[in-house]
Amino acid sequence: MLMTRRSILAAGVLIAAPGFARAQTRAFAGKTLTVASWQNYGADDPATLKMFTDMTGATVKNVFFTSEDGLLQMLRQGGVGHIDACLPNLQYVLPGAQQSLFTPIDTAKITTWKDLEPRFADDPSIRLDGKVYATPWVQGATSLAVNPTAFPTPPKSWKVLWAPSSQGKVGFFDDPTTAIMTAALYLGDDPQKPDLAKVRQALLDLKKNVKLFWSSGDDWNKAYTTGAITMGNLWSGLAGTLKTNGTAVDFIFPDDGTVVWGDTWAIVKDTPNLDLAYAWINFVTSPAYFVQWITKPGPNQELAVPVNQQAVKALPQAASDKLMAGRLLGYTGKVALQAGLSAADLKKWTQLWEEVKAS
Amino acid sequence: MTRRRLLQALTTPILLLPAALVVALMVVIPLAVLVWYSFAPDGPGARLSLDSYRRMVATPLYGRLALKTLWTAGIAALITSAIAWCPAWALSRLPARARNLILLVIVIPYLTSYLLLIYSIYVVLGPGSPAMALFRLIGFAGPGASILYTPTATVVMLVYENLPLMIFVLFSGMQRIEGTLLAAAGSLGAGRWSRIRHIVFPMSAPALVSGLVMVFVPMGGAFVESQILGGPNGLLLGNVIADQMTRADDPSFGSALSLLLLLGTLALSGLVSLVGPVLEWLRSDRRTRDVRLA
Numbered sequence: 001m002l003m004t005r006r007s008i009l010a011a012g013v014l015i016a017a018p019g020f021a022r023a024q025t026r027a028f029a030g031k032t033l034t035v036a037s038w039q040n041y042g043a044d045d046p047a048t049l050k051m052f053t054d055m056t057g058a059t060v061k062n063v064f065f066t067s068e069d070g071l072l073q074m075l076r077q078g079g080v081g082h083i084d085a086c087l088p089n090l091q092y093v094l095p096g097a098q099q100s101l102f103t104p105i106d107t108a109k110i111t112t113w114k115d116l117e118p119r120f121a122d123d124p125s126i127r128l129d130g131k132v133y134a135t136p137w138v139q140g141a142t143s144l145a146v147n148p149t150a151f152p153t154p155p156k157s158w159k160v161l162w163a164p165s166s167q168g169k170v171g172f173f174d175d176p177t178t179a180i181m182t183a184a185l186y187l188g189d190d191p192q193k194p195d196l197a198k199v200r201q202a203l204l205d206l207k208k209n210v211k212l213f214w215s216s217g218d219d220w221n222k223a224y225t226t227g228a229i230t231m232g233n234l235w236s237g238l239a240g241t242l243k244t245n246g247t248a249v250d251f252i253f254p255d256d257g258t259v260v261w262g263d264t265w266a267i268v269k270d271t272p273n274l275d276l277a278y279a280w281i282n283f284v285t286s287p288a289y290f291v292q293w294i295t296k297p298g299p300n301q302e303l304a305v306p307v308n309q310q311a312v313k314a315l316p317q318a319a320s321d322k323l324m325a326g327r328l329l330g331y332t333g334k335v336a337l338q339a340g341l342s343a344a345d346l347k348k349w350t351q352l353w354e355e356v357k358a359s
Numbered sequence: 360m361t362r363r364r365l366l367q368a369l370t371t372p373i374l375l376l377p378a379a380l381v382v383a384l385m386v387v388i389p390l391a392v393l394v395w396y397s398f399a400p401d402g403p404g405a406r407l408s409l410d411s412y413r414r415m416v417a418t419p420l421y422g423r424l425a426l427k428t429l430w431t432a433g434i435a436a437l438i439t440s441a442i443a444w445c446p447a448w449a450l451s452r453l454p455a456r457a458r459n460l461i462l463l464v465i466v467i468p469y470l471t472s473y474l475l476l477i478y479s480i481y482v483v484l485g486p487g488s489p490a491m492a493l494f495r496l497i498g499f500a501g502p503g504a505s506i507l508y509t510p511t512a513t514v515v516m517l518v519y520e521n522l523p524l525m526i527f528v529l530f531s532g533m534q535r536i537e538g539t540l541l542a543a544a545g546s547l548g549a550g551r552w553s554r555i556r557h558i559v560f561p562m563s564a565p566a567l568v569s570g571l572v573m574v575f576v577p578m579g580g581a582f583v584e585s586q587i588l589g590g591p592n593g594l595l596l597g598n599v600i601a602d603q604m605t606r607a608d609d610p611s612f613g614s615a616l617s618l619l620l621l622l623g624t625l626a627l628s629g630l631v632s633l634v635g636p637v638l639e640w641l642r643s644d645r646r647t648r649d650v651r652l653a
Contacts, residue, residue: 069608175606213591226487346607347607350609
């Protein structure tokens with residue numbers, strides 16, 4: 001068997017994990033850590049939960065939310081003091097911190113902090129008044145995807161979605177932040193503070209070419225595989241899955257930039273299990289965790305690219321390719337990071353997007 | 360008052376109590392919360408204001424969307440009733456055994472998850488489907504065309520979802536029309552069309568009105584159908600309300616829009632319900648005039 005540097009590293013991570021486990025075993029015996037997350041998204045993966053229990057002696061109780069607003073609401077309505085750790089999207093860290101729902105994180109206690117991608121670790125949207133409120137965990141891109149049959153030469157710019165020849169062939173993600181940031185990248189504008197009047201006009205122009213505003217992977221798959229659409233913006237994870245399953249799709253990071261999202265782990269205010277919450281974050285951001293979760297996921301687990309660069313290196317090549325992990329980490333172009341928007345801006349952006357769709 | 364009379368007097372309120380409690384818990388309280396939220400743009404407990412309503416009035420988009428939503432639901436309800444009328448009449452004339460079997464078949468889509476129904480419509484309306492082949496054959500569609508991702512697909516889906524309910528309501532009304540009545544009309548010289556026009560249609564009109572109202576109300580609040588099938592021009596007010604309640608995190612504005620939709624739906628339902636009594640009044644007025652002239 002050919003042993004690549006990547007496979008040796010992956011094997012090393014798995015061999016090292018039991019050692020890490022022995023060092024921590026029974027440290028939190030009998031304790032229960034309550035974590036709030038999306039269902040089927042890493043925090044409830046049975047095999048990795050067993051790893052955590054073997055390492056710490058503690059058990060994990062999962063509670064699930066179905067929207068980011070739902071998470072903040074859950075914390076406001078009795079979650080604080082009962083839930084120990086939670087999984088807010090990068091856009092929701094600041095609102096949570098401003099509402100005093102999270103505890104500041106001591107980054108010196110996060111053993112993986114030095115390995116996190118600087119794009120996320122240094123991002124202002126996880127900071128408030130000089131304190132860090134979340135540890136970046138996974139990421140993904142919503143970038144340009146085209147059918148290679150329709151485009152033998154892959155396009156290099158978002159301009160292709162706006163071209164007159166693309167009329168009725170575009171599938172576009174129904175999300176105000178993604179839509180406005182993508183339009184800003186197309187216009188060459190600042191995606192964090194775009195000129196909304198220009199963006200509005202650009203989105204109205206784009207709408208003439210749109211066949212479908214998709215809101216789930218299934219929407220995209222049905223339209224794409226039946227030929228109803230031949231291009232659009234798409235999640236990197238879904239593009240990887242399509243390619244792995246044999247569907248021809250070119251996933252492109254355009255020259256004018258791409259939109260990137262991130263999910264983070266935060267410690268809930270007044271947690272009775274602060275040290276255990278740190279142990280959890282250290283575990284779920286470790287290469288050992290990611291190798292187990294991504295290579296042998298439990299049923300229906302939704303996977304994403306680790307923010308921990310060492311974890312990406314530790315992944316087997318096939319698993320890494322399926323997630324587009326290497327391409328995402330290696331991308332050096334312009335990134336529109338979907339980070340914390342103020343409530344007023346979010347309202348403004350949502351209204352603009354609704355006006356575009358309703359016009 | 361004797362104990363027996365007291366018990367008799369209390370029987371009706373006691374029997375109504377469970378339903379009244381359910382209505383209070385499931386309708387009155389949520390509606391009151393909705394009204395309260397619509398006046399609390401800064402969250403419950405904060406100052407009350409008309410800001411959400413001002414925003415609604417100041418942006419013509421929402422009024423336009425409300426009209427578009429009511430129009431879509433109205434058209435879908437009318438198409439549903441037009442399609443349902445003949446099968447319902449045929450069912451009401453069938454022997455009990457055959458009728459029950461057919462009713463069972465009709466009820467199957469109604470017991471199926473609406474998401475499954477939505478996804479099944481892909482097969483029916485997709486570019487290579489028999490329905491589109493038929494449309495191409497009669498020149499209604501070009502090669503490779505599909506009505507998926509258009510507002511028409513939303514209307515088709517709403518009709519498909521609500522057809523069983525409409526058939527049931529019409530059938531239950533038509534079942535009461537006695538065959539002897541039609542036979543008597545026939546023996547007096549009334550033809551088939553005349554019997555339908557002067558007996559079947561007027562006698563089934565109350566069921567038709569009930570059916571229209573019953574399917575129109577859920578159609579007016581639909582949003583998943585338009586989200587998945589409606590395409591770029593298929594947005595309905597329900598989609599905006601869902602957005603406001605979730606990702607825009609603005610339950611106050613979402614509540615104000617919900618009340619707009621509720622009032623619009625109630626107003627139209629009320630108008631439809633008035634059609635029957637008005638027609639009846641006009642008929643009775645004409646009869647009175649005819650008697651006077653005679």
